[in-house]
Amino acid sequence: MILVNYDKILKFQFNGKHYEGYEGDTLASALLRENVKVVGRSFKYHRPRGIFGSGSEEPNALVKLEGSNTHEPNRRATSIKLYDGLKANSQNYIGNVKFDILALNDYIHPFISAGFYYKTFMWPKSFWEKVYEPIIRRAAGLGTLSTEPDPDRYDKGYLHCELLIVGSGPAGLKMALDASRNGKKVILVDEDFIMGGQLLSNEIDINGSSSLQWVEQTLSELRNSSNVRIMTRTSVYGVYDHGIYGALETVTDEIERPGARQILWRIYANKSVLASGATERPIAFPNNDRPGVMLASAVQTYNKRFDVKCGDNISLFTNNSGANLSKISNLIDTRDGSHIVNVHGRNLIRSITLNSGKKINSDCLAVSGGWNPNLQLTCHKRGRPKWNEKLSCFVPDNSNLPNNMYVIGSANGSFSTQSVFNDVSDLSEQLGYRITEKIKTEDNPLNLKPFWFVKSKKRSWVDFQNDVTVKDITLAHQEGFSSVEHVKRYTTLGMATDQGKTSNVIGLAVLADATNKTIPETGTTIFRPPYTPISIGAFAGAHKGKHFKPIRLTPSHEFASENGATFVDTGYWKRAQWFSQDKEVTWRDSVDREVLMTRNSVGICDVSTLGKIDIQGKDAGKFLNKIYINTFSTLKVGKCRYGLMLREDGIAMDDGTSARLSETHYIMTTTTAKAGSVYSHLEFCRQVLFPNMDVHIISTTDQWAQFSIAGPNARNLLSKIIDPSFNISNETFPYMACAEITICSGVRARIFRLSFSGELAYEISVPSRYGDALIRKLISAGKEFNVTMYGTEALGVMRIEKGHAAGNELDGRNTPVNLGLSGLMAKKKDYIGKTLSSREKLSGNETMVGFLSVNPSDKLTNGSHFVNIGDKILPENDQGHMSSVAYSPILERYIGIGFLKNGKDRYDETLKAIDFLQNNHVEVKVVSPHFIDPNGDRLRA
Amino acid sequence: MIINHPLLGPRDSSEFTYRGDAVLLNRPDPNSESLLNDYYEYQYIRNNTHGFMKELWFHEQGDRSWLVVTRNTLTHEIIKVELASEYKRENK
Amino acid sequence: MTYSALKIFKEALTGHKGWKPVWRKSIAQNSYDIIIIGGGGHGLATAFYLAKQFKQKKIAVLEKGWVGGGNVGRNTTIIRSNYMLNKNQAFYEFSLKLWERIEKDINYNAMVSQRGIINLFHSDAQRDSYIRRGNTMRIHGTDAILLNQDEVKKKYPFLNYDNARFPIKGGLWQPRGGTVRHDAVAWGYAHAADKYGVDIIENCEVVGFDIANGKCLGVKTNKGNIKANKIGVAVAGNSSKVMNMAGMRLPIESHVLQAFVSEGLKPILPGVITYGAGHFYVSQSDKGGLVFGGDIDGYNSYAQRGNLPVVEDVCEGGVSLMPMIGKARLLRMWGGIMDMSMDGSPIIDKTHISGLYFNGGWCYGGFKATPASGYSFAHLLATDTHHEVAKNYTLDRFKSGLTIDEKGQGAQPNLH
Secondary structure, eight states: OOOSEEEEEEEEEETTEEEEEEETOBHHHHHHHTTOOOOEEOSSSOOEEOOOOSSTTOSSOEEEEEOSSOEEEEEEGGGOBOOTTEEEEEOSOSEETTEEGGGHHHHTGGGGOTTGGGGSOOSSHHHIIIIIHHHHHHHOOSBOOOSSOOOOEEEEEEEEEEEEEEOOSHHHHHHHHHHHHTTOOEEEEOSSSSTTGGGGTOOOEETTEEHHHHHHHHHHHHHTOTTEEEETTEEEEEEETTTEEEEEEESOSOTTOSSEEEEEEEEEEEEEEEOOOEEEOOOBOBTTTSTTEEEHHHHHHHHHTTOOOSOSSEEEEESBSOOOOSSOSEEEEGGGTOOEEEEEOSSSOOEEEETTSOEEEOSEEEEEOOEEEOOGGGGTTSOOOEEETTTTEEEOOGGGOOTTEEEOGGGGTOOSHHHHHHHHHHHHHHTTOOOOOOOOBOOOOOOBOOOOBOOOSSOBEEETTTTEEHHHHHHHHHTTOOSHHHHHHHHOTTOSTTTTTTTHHHHHHHHHHHHTOOHHHHOOOOOOSOSSOEEHHHHHTTOOGGGSSOOEEOTTHHHHHHTTEEEEEETTEEEEEEEOOTTOOSHHHHHHHHHHHHHHTOEEEEOTTSEEEEEESTTHHHHHHHHBSSOOTTOOTTEEEEEEEEOTTSSEEEEEEEEEEETTEEEEEEOTTTHHHHHHHHHIIIIIIOTTSOOEEEEOTTTEEEEEEESTTHHHHHHTTBOTTOOOOTTTSOTTBEEEEEETTTEEEEEEOOOSSSSSEEEEEEEGGGHHHHHHHHHHHTGGGTOEEOOHHHHHHHHHHHTOOOTTTOSSSOOTTTTTOGGGOOSSSOOTTHHHHTOTTTTTTEEEEEEEESSTTSOOOTTOEEEETTOOSOGGGOOEEEEEEEEETTTTEEEEEEEEETGGGGTTOEEEEEOTTTTOOEEEEEEOSOOSOTTOTTTTO | OEEEETTTEEEEGGGOEEEEEGGGGOOOOTTOTTHHHHHHHHHHOBOOOSSEEEEEEEOTTTTOOEEEEEEETTTOOEEEEEEHHHHHHHTO | OOOOHHHHHHHHHTTTOSOOOSSOOOOOOSEEEEEEEOOSHHHHHHHHHHHHTSOOOSEEEEOSSSTTOSGGGSSOOEEOOOOSSHHHHHHHHHHHHHHTTHHHHHTSOOOOBOOOEEEEEOSHHHHHHHHHHHHHHHHTTOOOEEEEHHHHHHHOTTSOSSSOSSOOOEEEEETTOEEOOHHHHHHHHHHHHHHTTOEEETTOOEEEEEEETTEEEEEEETTEEEEEEEEEEEOTTSHHHHHHTTTOOBSEEEEEEEEEEEEEBOSOOOSEEEOSSSSOEEEEOTTSEEEEEEEEEEEEOOSSOOOHHHHHHHHHHHHHHOGGGGGSEEEEEEEEEEEEESSSOOEEEEOSSBTEEEEEOOTTOHHHHHHHHHHHHHHHHHHSSOOGGGTTOOTTHHHHTOOOOSSOOOSOGGGO
16 A cells, blocks of 8 residues: 655755655655654744644644745645655744744743733833834744745646546545546546545455555546546635636645746636545644644554554544554543543653553554544535534535535545445436446444543643644633634634644534533634635736736837837836937936927827727717717817716716717727726716617727827928828818828828827827837938927926826816816706716815916925915815926926815915925915916917 | 626626626616706615625626626625616616 | 733733633613614724713613624724825824724723834826825824835835836835734723623624604614614624615625735734735734735625635735745635725714614725724714714715715725
């Protein structure tokens, strides 16, 4: 039965010492073979701890797994597959693991009983944070997290199957066989690196074969079935809605190895079968946490599967017939009235005292307090298990399992191997599979008489890792914490990294005893995902660092990169913020130049990021009338109009222009930030509110490259690239005109005479694939006009100079009244937001105005609040805030836009702008927000 | 969660965005007598149903359909998925 | 029972025999002056301040399960007062001041730990909005400091500065922000309210109201009918369900918010960090677990559990911000039911039914509000007038237009 390969030696280090193990070992089995007994320290009392279990239930043997630059804390030695060169260290000690200075805590334990910290450290007040808490914090935690970036790769994958089988013991294997033979698409997973579950450590006869032979035969057939996927080292950690299961596959434990270390799978399964077995539970007795005390099943597994003797003189302490260890020196069976009253030895047990007074020598004490079905996954959708009195354990409650989940085998409380196979036969029949093979095997019912803990004045451990003892639970009850959830929270029972796999039910039994209730009356705590702890890195997968979110590039991105652009993130877009030229030192040098060159001659900005929505249909105009506060059905073909749209609650949602290309065809532009949400809003209006309108919409943001060409020479520049058959003179193509044209000898384009900057300006769009060519063409054609590219900063400066609201003003709290746009609100038609915008107090009294510093050399800062001169800086005196600020190279001073109480009526008033954060308090004058060309002469030129 | 799209079949819910109770389908008549109150209730007041409710989901990462999904808020079970536009026409 | 170091010392030497229940197990009487429905943080705090501050007598707290079993026992324990809108900032600053003296008030160590909270920004626009917010805070006398990238780096050298999709440009830091041991808040208020004679009745579920002629006269519970002059409802998460028994519909949707805890780790994170470029915030508990969360799942739910897309989204944010936490493991995740209101702000108000008062709509920010919520709800119940800091949290604000929309998302709860 031995499943280690003695021919394949693996060298490893633990706590700096060199050891050897074999292929097939876990770190735990190799350490035990090498006689390493103290592996870690407990959380609170820092007691020495050894290996206790053999799988994911392990509470004690937590180690730090080392990589070259980083490490992984809190790994269970029982689930690390040994590899050559492995390095691991103990954790949670000062000094060394066998002599930990913090073990002092163990001697002062009466003073630090459960919840002691809630009752003290309150005086003097400042001492909690300055003195006590830092001490508690320093003592807390188990392993240390490296501050180095996690170097490992994590992949994600999606799988679909008809039947997901969790667990590969006798139940899972046989179920997989039946399903496979019936042509079902099956995924079989197990968290171990070898399939077989308990059959790997129990020698039983199955249909005349040994258990291992049967496992190998079955696996061989499954491996040859194309409809079965077998996944070892894969832990199903969670059950989610509609048949979605989360699973984590460990590819390797090695850190910084090429390829993925772990794969996070999302498995979509029509049905699932939980065949996850059961976990042995211990019995609580004084000093039961000492190294050398182990679960009986673990002793058995190390012996049979790994060929490791856990001691020379093994005793068995049990309350049931299930533990079938072969070579034991002493049997202490509670069913015979005997039990343990103390265990002696610190770093390894030496002897045991029985209730008879007899003291026996022993270096390994195997304990079996019965079995708990691994039913965690049945509770992930908040179902609760039910208590089985005969088996003295919780079993799944079939009435509240997740949809299409079935539980079989010992996970279902079927503890004899024969009953496990019977479960499979029953389920196969239920699922309509034709059963191919009856199995005959061991059928010994579990004989168990509950015995949970030894009553004693000494400390008996329930939760090993968190150092929760029987006394802590009874104390909690004494203090009124008798609900299970209270006990858990007050004592930290079951909150450790083992998630209470070995402690929860004993804790309940102790509480039941204290409250004089039965266990089912006492309750059960709910199990939540994950079944075992999962690396945060695995959940994140590849979406981290620079790949955290996608990157969208504008059509002129390459050109901008070549021309000194600094990029800014706008949503997922990278937009050119400014273009540095030689000799420009600061960003302001570049931005000021871009503004001046544009205002003096011509500048070009990539505005492709603005949302572009194509709206077509007989009712397109009618539709837009509902969307915008102003009317669009009357817009003439070949014209654009500025529009403001509201949310239904009357608050401004977005603004932009819409152009009418034909009777039935409009093109809407939105702001960059709102492109997505406006589009979904339009679809909402079209499909949900007005499904009878004949209108269709599609986002074309990515399909069109669009450039703004602004400045007095804009027309001269454009004229050079427009095909001769089109005329864009002021007379034929006035302000707010639009047209479909061709440029550069036949390239399809759209042209709109729009201005965000306040200059004579056009926006021209071409299919995206021509974007790069067009920008290059425009720049070369513009040389004679000294054309400049300008970025989002210059764009922002010019729009503030012009007094246009943008994202800072359209912040989801302002109405058309606040924005000074109430004149646009149509009286006669209905539109989204019309009714609720009429609520009397919605707009308050803040309106958008402009600000200049009284002293022209004073800098204005965005985010300042205003108070009246002479008023104290108090909340009740807050007059509003500054929302946008720019340095205007035209006016040669800072200008700002903001919202001010009764702002419109306060032009020329002087206020104080308060900015504590940047320590910039300045006197400002209230002015119109339109700083340049308020009459719009330039843009109509 | 999986939403069984009436045109596209089962789709993972992460392809969708959620809007809320399907009462939003019933935008009040702009000529109503009790206009302000109707809109106030429409916009702000919810049954916040325990159990099955009809709600609006938008297939943003898909075909951009707005769907009316009948889903249980206690269990997340979904029993019906319809196109919002068809639902509205049929329930006029 | 009064707690002190001396008491612990004495008990330690005498086998801990003298400890009494932290609060009495009360049996419901036939009538009370004031009944609070909901034995969570807000309900217990309300009862405590009613008894202590407003000298009210004959008070009962009815809890359908166990004390502190709702959102006060399942949150990410953060306290802060860093709001942008004046109407919110006044309230949350008042709350923070109450946190700062809570041990003294309730004789229970709730482990208020003001290690600082930092909200990171990643763009100029975000910085500007944090400056506006920080200035609101300062105008309210709250501490707020703008940090540049170097200053953030000094505090948190291990964040991702170089290899980030959205590089950290700086942060808004509130030194007085921090965390509190959440369960201890419920237990502590229960302990303190009990000392003032408040009856705390667990496993007592309200199944109806006794309403006649527009006046609420009492409640019907699974343990019988109880009369009261005034009834305050503080059951956030289930507000709609409870108020529906009084025939009221609310501007609230219930959503699921997931939260996460890692395995215990040695101290690495001094304060609270909020990522500005993704849905992720994190602190480290006194036990060593990284406590973190992100966005709500986004759909109406009472299931108290969420789904995987949000788990992955939150962890993506976490690893992007702190690349080292890839090697930490997620130990527990859970979902709480949030009362998501239509403007993202809470409601503390009378109702149109005389004698029935409502406290709810806390979205996912209810924990830090616990003391101020309790205090101002007690004020309203005792005096029938609003406390100054909570006077804007009215029910009628949606009708009048005086909504308090910190995020600017309008009547769509899943965006707040």
